[in-house]
Amino acid sequence: MSGHHVHHEHSGDSLVKAAHTALVDAGEQWTDMRADVFAALAERECPASAYDLAESVSALRGKRVAPNSxxxxxxxxxxxxxxxxxxxxxxxxxxxxxxCRHDCIFLICDSCGKAVHIDDDRLTGALIGAARENGFADVRPVVELRGTCADCN
Incomplete structure (x- = not known):
């Protein structure tokens, strides 16, 4: 067993539709502001700060959007x-x-800032097991590995 699992990767309009469906299924509303923030986030390859996204959404809406929002x-x-x-x-x-709910493993490039998300249930399962052995419950691993991506090598 490889420890990896397969799921459908969405992009573009398909990603926006999947996000809309997931948010509504979670009992939340898909508002215009939430749609704009998601669109600004989805178009980026590198991780974006709330300030970066506030600037993008402000430009899109033609009025200032506060980073706190x-x-x-x-x-x-x-x-x-x-x-x-x-x-x-x-x-x-x-x-x-x-x-698809699962644990996060990020590979982050120190040169260009690109982040790649991978799944490895063996690794995250071992981390959850170690946490449980030490009395922790409801553990959701977030693993971040920094290095240089193939494009920057």
Whole structure:
């Protein structure tokens, strides 16, 4: 067994539709502002901060959008599996498979900032097992590995 699992990777309009469906299925509303924040997030290859996204959404809407408003939406997106938070960068990436819940392993390039999300259930399962052995429950691993991507090598 490889420890990897397969899921449908969405992009473009398909990603927006999948995110919309996942948010509504979670009992939340897909508002115009949430749609704009998700669109700004989804178009980026590198993790984006709330400030970066606030600038993009402000330009799109023609009026200033406060980073605090974007942070609240991003927190909702993380809770509902539409986005992933890259802790070491205090930045966010759109989840290309919002209907699939699993643990996060990020490979982050120190040169260009690109972040790649991979799945390895063996690794995250071992981390969950170690946490349980030490009395922790409801553990969701977020693993970040930094290095240089193939494009920057």
């Amino acid at each position: 974007v942070y609240r939406i991003l927190d909702l997106f993380v809770r509902t599996n539409l986005a992933r938070r890259v802790e070491s960068a205090n930045a966010y990436l759109a989840n290309s498979h919002p209907g």
